[in-house]
Amino acid sequence: MSKKQKGLNPELEEAVSKLLVAVMSDDMASLTDKRKVIDRAINIEKLKQKISDDEWGSGFINTEDE
Numbered sequence: 001m002s003k004k005q006k007g008l009n010p011e012l013e014e015a016v017s018k019l020l021v022a023v024m025s026d027d028m029a030s031l032t033d034k035r036k037v038i039d040r041a042i043n044i045e046k047l048k049q050k051i052s053d054d055e056w057g058s059g060f061i062n063t064e065d066e
Helices: 010-025 031-052
Strands: none
Touching: 010 031
16 A cells, blocks of 8 residues: 655645636626635635644644743
């Protein structure tokens, strides 16, 4: 069994990027459609930050008072 590659699928990133451009330039797209695509793009950016930052979320476990 091969190990899963860590990180996001580049094909997924490219597909969401193309979808974002297409929907935002479409005059007939509703605000709901545009919002959904923007939300997907933002979620991918959040996942990229989470993957690249080793300390992401570590502050929740820290019980020391500063």
